[in-house]
Amino acid sequence: MTPVSGQRAGAPPVRMGPRPGTSSPGNYRWVYLWHWPIRAMHWAAAASILVLVVTGFYIGRPYFMVSGGTTGTPYLMGWMRFLHFLAAGVLVATGIVRVYWLFAGNRFERWRALFPVRRKDWVNLAKTARAYLFIRPREKPEYLGHNPLQQISYTVIYAVTLIMVITGFAMYGQSNPGGLFHTWFGWVTGVFGGVQSTRLIHHLLTWVFIIFVPVHVYLALRVDLLERTGTISSIISGGRFRPANVKYEDDRPEE
Amino acid sequence: MIIPDSYPWELGETLGEHLERRGISRREFLGFCSRLGVMLGLGSLMGPSIMEALAQQRRPSAIWLSLQECTGCTESVLRTADPTIGDLVLDLISLDFQENLMAAAGHAAEAALHDAMEANRGSYILLVTGGVSLAEGGIHTMIAGRPAVEILREAAEGAAHVVAIGACAHWGNIQASNPNPTEAVGVGHIVTGKPVVNIAGCPPIGDVVTATVAHILTFGRVPELDADGRPLFAYGVRIHDNCPKRANYDAGQFVEAFDDEAARKGWCLYKVGCKGPVTFSPCPIIQWNDRTDWPIGAGHPCIGCTERHFWDTMTPFYGRLPGIAGFGIESTADVVGAALAVGAAAGVAAHAVVTGVQRARHKPDEIEKEEV
Ligand code: HEM
Ligand code: SF4
Ligand code: SF4
Numbered sequence: 001m002t003p004v005s006g007q008r009a010g011a012p013p014v015r016m017g018p019r020p021g022t023s024s025p026g027n028y029r030w031v032y033l034w035h036w037p038i039r040a041m042h043w044a045a046a047a048s049i050l051v052l053v054v055t056g057f058y059i060g061r062p063y064f065m066v067s068g069g070t071t072g073t074p075y076l077m078g079w080m081r082f083l084h085f086l087a088a089g090v091l092v093a094t095g096i097v098r099v100y101w102l103f104a105g106n107r108f109e110r111w112r113a114l115f116p117v118r119r120k121d122w123v124n125l126a127k128t129a130r131a132y133l134f135i136r137p138r139e140k141p142e143y144l145g146h147n148p149l150q151q152i153s154y155t156v157i158y159a160v161t162l163i164m165v166i167t168g169f170a171m172y173g174q175s176n177p178g179g180l181f182h183t184w185f186g187w188v189t190g191v192f193g194g195v196q197s198t199r200l201i202h203h204l205l206t207w208v209f210i211i212f213v214p215v216h217v218y219l220a221l222r223v224d225l226l227e228r229t230g231t232i233s234s235i236i237s238g239g240r241f242r243p244a245n246v247k248y249e250d251d252r253p254e255e
Numbered sequence: 256m257i258i259p260d261s262y263p264w265e266l267g268e269t270l271g272e273h274l275e276r277r278g279i280s281r282r283e284f285l286g287f288c289s290r291l292g293v294m295l296g297l298g299s300l301m302g303p304s305i306m307e308a309l310a311q312q313r314r315p316s317a318i319w320l321s322l323q324e325c326t327g328c329t330e331s332v333l334r335t336a337d338p339t340i341g342d343l344v345l346d347l348i349s350l351d352f353q354e355n356l357m358a359a360a361g362h363a364a365e366a367a368l369h370d371a372m373e374a375n376r377g378s379y380i381l382l383v384t385g386g387v388s389l390a391e392g393g394i395h396t397m398i399a400g401r402p403a404v405e406i407l408r409e410a411a412e413g414a415a416h417v418v419a420i421g422a423c424a425h426w427g428n429i430q431a432s433n434p435n436p437t438e439a440v441g442v443g444h445i446v447t448g449k450p451v452v453n454i455a456g457c458p459p460i461g462d463v464v465t466a467t468v469a470h471i472l473t474f475g476r477v478p479e480l481d482a483d484g485r486p487l488f489a490y491g492v493r494i495h496d497n498c499p500k501r502a503n504y505d506a507g508q509f510v511e512a513f514d515d516e517a518a519r520k521g522w523c524l525y526k527v528g529c530k531g532p533v534t535f536s537p538c539p540i541i542q543w544n545d546r547t548d549w550p551i552g553a554g555h556p557c558i559g560c561t562e563r564h565f566w567d568t569m570t571p572f573y574g575r576l577p578g579i580a581g582f583g584i585e586s587t588a589d590v591v592g593a594a595l596a597v598g599a600a601a602g603v604a605a606h607a608v609v610t611g612v613q614r615a616r617h618k619p620d621e622i623e624k625e626e627v
Contacts, residue, residue, distance in 0.1 A: 074506060076507030077505050077507045134609055174533065177491055194562070194564065195568075197577060204591070207591075210592070211596050215603055222607070226614070
């Protein structure tokens with residue numbers, strides 16, 4: 001098994017938080033949470049989802065049109081669909097990486113970290129949700145990795161992405177009946193009650209991403225500003241800082 | 256044309272002999288067989304083999320049942336693009352029972368049906384237009400005092416091949432659409448244990464019917480079918496992938512309203528609800544009415560009539576996506592989505608404000624937290 005958290009003790013803090021009692025350099029440690037495949041996957045997925053949403057909405061409702069005659073007309077819808085399918089391929093690749101890393105990663109990255117499995121997690125889920133609603137915020141449990149609310153919302157996003165992928169490939173397969181995608185994903189339209197409802201679900205679930213992204217970015221900014229532990233940096237550099245005096249729920253058992 | 260006995264067959268005569276007697280030249284017959292080969296996706300080179308097989312046929316019996324339907328499909332079959340094809344094929348079979356075309360009526364007609372079934376038990380081709388209703392014992396479709404479903408069961412039992420013509424026979428059609436008060440179903444729902452060929456469409460293109468029958472006669476078996484029982488030679492490709500307006504689709508040139516400039520230029524009908532991207536049918540290739548035109552060619556979006564439950568799944572016919580039940584008829588996917596997104600954005604903004612206020616007010620909050 002991979003060693004768990006890979007903490008690097010004694011890394012110098014770049015910037016002190018405003019908090020009393022944490023201002024001496026030794027009181028911060030840098031914790032390595034996200035291996036490079038997770039970070040790469042995160043940003044590749046972010047970019048592909050951006051492309052998928054923009055091109056997807058064009059496919060669904062061609063919102064700008066080209067004028068002009070029969071010569072020199074651009075291949076506009078053609079390009080949009082090409083980009084959509086290209087980004088879809090990237091998204092599927094990130095999915096494969098993520099699934100592999102569910103089993104190969106450290107304890108913050110493993111499949112368990114996507115589900116609040118233990119009883120304690122459920123209690124913490126309630127406490128975290130309360131804290132975000134400004135109710136007894138002091139009871140908010142601290143996590144190095146994902147808190148239970150994050151665990152659930154990322155699991156939902158992965159599930160929605162999976163539905164996007166299978167409904168997408170089911171529609172994709174239609175252009176070549178009997179072909180690979182038609183054979184593999186033919187069952188999908190049956191499950192969703194026809195091609196049109198499959199398409200509707202693909203279209204509707206797009207809004208999940210449009211809603212998720214701003215909320216996700218806001219919460220990341222918020223926690224970064226409030227806690228000053230370099231949370232946003234962790235998805236770029238792989239790690240964040242931990243003040244020595246904070247107790248983390250997902251700390252190493254022996255610590 | 257297919258008034259039975261317009262060209263009486265002699266007992267035991269083969270098709271080859273019959274055509275010769277009728278004065279149809281070998282060349283004509285070969286031409287027909289080659290076109291048939293092309294239509295069936297076998298290539299024109301199959302013409303001679305098809306001709307050979309067909310020429311040896313002794314006239315097989317066919318029974319045509321008209322059940323819960325409007326007779327439109329019969330009209331369509333009578334208007335096959337190449338009249339001789341239709342003629343030949345329908346003449347090829349001994350159409351022993353066809354309520355709309357036969358002279359007999361009442362008891363005489365019922366007797367004809369009975370006799371035909373008895374005389375050719377196990378070998379006749381059963382053609383069915385219309386579905387059956389199951390509610391209350393099937394009393395919503397009564398023919399000669401019997402529920403249609405009973406007649407169908409009986410006729411299918413002795414049939415060698417069953418061909419369901421049109422959306423009603425395929426899956427029940429508009430009668431079977433929500434809320435389906437008569438519990439209408441298609442032939443395939445009742446007939447099990449032998450392949451049912453579904454010639455989908457409301458109505459289907461007549462040539463597809465005659466080509467299917469010709470295939471059965473030539474090869475002694477039904478053509479290759481897709482997952483929904485439709486012959487692949489006809490329903491194997493999407494309209495969207497064969498549409499002459501596809502270039503406009505790819506270029507991003509769309510009709511926005513039926514009388515706009517784009518419509519006059521003949522651009523793609525995607526934005527006015529064309530279901531070509533989800534519909535499998537040979538309309539763009541075989542076309543309608545002697546190959547003069549077809550719906551999209553005439554500037555009307557495809558409504559997806561060859562797909563099961565199209566009245567429920569392909570509506571609104573002039574909108575791209577289905578409406579969302581429970582949100583009012585006017586709601587489209589995007590209205591609901593946009594409302595949720597605006598709600599989420601407002602929530603984020605409000606949350607940010609409260610966070611800021613609390614932080615300004617309760618600095619001690621954090622200090623306390625640090626001392627834990
Ligand atoms: C986050 C992921 C995705 C988003 C946000 C997204 C978004 C969309 C949207 C909004 C549409 C238009 C639907 C309509 O109104 O008809 C669409 C169409 C489509 N998407 Fe996606 N999509 C995603 C992933 C995928 C994937 C993984 C595939 C896999 C190949 C895919 C394949 C398709 C196809 C085939 C269409 C229909 C294109 C056509 O009609 O030619 N999508 N997508
Ligand atoms: S008119 Fe319909 S079938 Fe033809 S290209 Fe446009 S969307 Fe596709
Ligand atoms: S174009 Fe579409 S709706 Fe019209 S007949 Fe063909 S399949 Fe049916």
